[in-house]
Amino acid sequence: MSAIAASPLPIDFLEEDGQKHTYLFSPLSDKDFATADEWIRKRYIQDSMEAMEGRFKSDVAEARYTAAITRTSQGLQLLSQTGVSVIATLDGMSLIAWLGLRGEHPEMTMERARALLSLRGNLKEINTTFKRSTPQLVESAGGAQPQRKKRKVVKKKAPTKQKRAASKKSRRKRTGGKSTGR
Numbered sequence: 001m002s003a004i005a006a007s008p009l010p011i012d013f014l015e016e017d018g019q020k021h022t023y024l025f026s027p028l029s030d031k032d033f034a035t036a037d038e039w040i041r042k043r044y045i046q047d048s049m050e051a052m053e054g055r056f057k058s059d060v061a062e063a064r065y066t067a068a069i070t071r072t073s074q075g076l077q078l079l080s081q082t083g084v085s086v087i088a089t090l091d092g093m094s095l096i097a098w099l100g101l102r103g104e105h106p107e108m109t110m111e112r113a114r115a116l117l118s119l120r121g122n123l124k125e126i127n128t129t130f131k132r133s134t135p136q137l138v139e140s141a142g143g144a145q146p147q148r149k150k151r152k153v154v155k156k157k158a159p160t161k162q163k164r165a166a167s168k169k170s171r172r173k174r175t176g177g178k179s180t181g182r
Contacts, residue, residue, distance in 0.1 A: 008104050011129045014119045024104035025097075025126075027133040032099040033078055039095055040086045041073040047086075093117055097126045100133065 008024035015021050028036070048069045056062040076083045086092060094114035101108045117123045 009129055009133055011125055013116050013122045013125060016115070016119065023101055023108075025100040025129045025133060026103040028096075028099055028130075035099060036078040036087065036095060037076065037083070040076050040078060040083045040092075043086050043092070044073045044076055044082070045069050090114065090117060090123070093123055093126055096130055100126075100130065 008026040010022050011025045012020045012022050045066075049066065052062075052065060056065065076086070078084075078087060087096065091114065094110055094117050097113040097117055098108055098110045101113065117126060
């Protein structure tokens, strides 16, 4: 844990009664990361199988798909791009909250963490605190930042003969009539 801050960080959560309560979030240990990795793998398989439910024409096709998804899931980790997208859910962030809070707050359960995160602003708090507790890991992951929407690529229309001629004339003026090789 050399590159990770070892001391717990305070995190203010809004409680059900509307009051703020300060909890202490401990940086995740190697065992916590292994727990998160295993949860991500199981969730990936579960989500993939649910998405394809009823679409297989035979048991053989379903078995092949299951084997392929299981093999694919073995490479998933918390800070991989796919791992980040799997964990970036209320259930996934509840797991992160529970893993980080249970050391200082043994009474914390996954269900309680989920209830806290469902209150306004708490999800953002846990995300920020997790990034602060593991900055080197989050930076090295590269995929831990929210993904931006892809820009729509607009193809430019080819210039008309008139525009090409005007452009050629303009180039000649700039170069003093010398050819530019175009």
